[in-house]
Amino acid sequence: MVLEPWITPSLFYQFLSTVEKHGEKAPDYTAIDQYTFCTVLGSVEANRQLKAHWASWVTEADIARLADHGFNYVRIPVGDWMYNPYPPYDGGCIDGALEEMQRVLDLCNKYKINVLIDVHGMKDSQNGFDNSGQAKDVVWTRVSNGRSFFTHWDNLSPEWIGTWNSTLLEYTDINYDNIEHSLKVLESIIEMYKEHPAVAALQPVNEPWWNTPLDPLKDYYWRGYKLLQEKAPQWLYIMHDSFRLDSHIWGGFMKNCPNVAIDTHIYQAFGANRLSQDEYMGEACGQHTAISNFEANTGLPVVVGEWSLATDTCALWLTGFNENQKGQPLVECDYLECTEPYAGDAIPGWPLDRTKGPQGVMGVGNVNTPLFGKCPVDKRYQNEDEFASNLAKAKLYAFDFGGHGWFFWNFKTDLQEPRWDYSRAVSQGWIPLNVADLENDASISEACAPYILKLKSKEIQDQAQQV
Numbered sequence: 001m002v003l004e005p006w007i008t009p010s011l012f013y014q015f016l017s018t019v020e021k022h023g024e025k026a027p028d029y030t031a032i033d034q035y036t037f038c039t040v041l042g043s044v045e046a047n048r049q050l051k052a053h054w055a056s057w058v059t060e061a062d063i064a065r066l067a068d069h070g071f072n073y074v075r076i077p078v079g080d081w082m083y084n085p086y087p088p089y090d091g092g093c094i095d096g097a098l099e100e101m102q103r104v105l106d107l108c109n110k111y112k113i114n115v116l117i118d119v120h121g122m123k124d125s126q127n128g129f130d131n132s133g134q135a136k137d138v139v140w141t142r143v144s145n146g147r148s149f150f151t152h153w154d155n156l157s158p159e160w161i162g163t164w165n166s167t168l169l170e171y172t173d174i175n176y177d178n179i180e181h182s183l184k185v186l187e188s189i190i191e192m193y194k195e196h197p198a199v200a201a202l203q204p205v206n207e208p209w210w211n212t213p214l215d216p217l218k219d220y221y222w223r224g225y226k227l228l229q230e231k232a233p234q235w236l237y238i239m240h241d242s243f244r245l246d247s248h249i250w251g252g253f254m255k256n257c258p259n260v261a262i263d264t265h266i267y268q269a270f271g272a273n274r275l276s277q278d279e280y281m282g283e284a285c286g287q288h289t290a291i292s293n294f295e296a297n298t299g300l301p302v303v304v305g306e307w308s309l310a311t312d313t314c315a316l317w318l319t320g321f322n323e324n325q326k327g328q329p330l331v332e333c334d335y336l337e338c339t340e341p342y343a344g345d346a347i348p349g350w351p352l353d354r355t356k357g358p359q360g361v362m363g364v365g366n367v368n369t370p371l372f373g374k375c376p377v378d379k380r381y382q383n384e385d386e387f388a389s390n391l392a393k394a395k396l397y398a399f400d401f402g403g404h405g406w407f408f409w410n411f412k413t414d415l416q417e418p419r420w421d422y423s424r425a426v427s428q429g430w431i432p433l434n435v436a437d438l439e440n441d442a443s444i445s446e447a448c449a450p451y452i453l454k455l456k457s458k459e460i461q462d463q464a465q466q467v
Contacts, residue, residue: 010341013349019360052346070436077120128156285448288402323363
């Protein structure tokens, strides 16, 4: 329900070569997120394509497969625009979204899977990333040869909670209108689904970025929780840590409140350094201690709301349409044939032109784009299956034994990239076929034993050096 180019890249193939086709007007013809998908295509065409996407992306077979894998929860990202529309969503672009949501909720109920409704996209963006619905701010530049480029990562300016001053590096005011808008969204969601048997949890905002001022964020969390207690007290209330899993920040917050938890997202793809396999394993196992210590110090259960098996940023458009963060990726990516679109002929842009290399418009970072009909994917290790399987077991141990649950991101991907695609990871044999009873799976419970010994040994050595 919230578009991200890396999850469904074939939905965005149509926006390649806009510089070649439209010159200086390329920005008017290039969509990079949900917001520009509606503005660039216009409400009628965008809605036609969105309906084709919705009908194709989540099928009954997908939900049945998740049930077979032992899942008891799915996390469904939604945009606040679905429940309290505003431009450009109020002109017909998202017609049918609520009906689509109902269809999937009913399927989850049929297969006895609970649903966490996650407000993933917020008005004016809570983090500046495309996953919020709107990448903010994108600056377009026309250079001497007439080609256009855009910059995104250097200008992050999320303004859901207030006005961000990029010079002072702080918020200069709080946008109380946006906060009230968001509370109305929460109220609408609760009222709409409080009787639905599948809905069991609510996340009031996904990934508010690390510079979000904590006082208004905590106040928003409190007010949303009170709404939930009034109308659907049986639901869980899961709050993202704002990329700060710190007991000094969250200790004492909502102490003794029932049905609350902290959500943290743990990835290894975005690190500043390329690690060895042993280091990745040790880092994953170390999360068990970090999570369990946080729970012990705060009294708040931890849910790992997103994780994957990726160790690099190679996946097509992972960090944005036709761009990568500066300095990324840290490896030479592998390339595979781009897969045929999941929505078939309903979406333009396929087949890709196999005679062309990079097709603008491009971001200023390293190239991350289809090349001659091939798409970048994560760099494979020589012992790919062994390493990915061991890493999966280490993470399952850390998150399942150290915390109170987890959600793999994502249940599938358009390009079937197994480090980001749960269904493919299972078919590769990396993840157990059924995860309903990990506590009694010795391969999981013992997965980190050798690395925990190494970590303890290193801790002792570090203490000795300090002495």
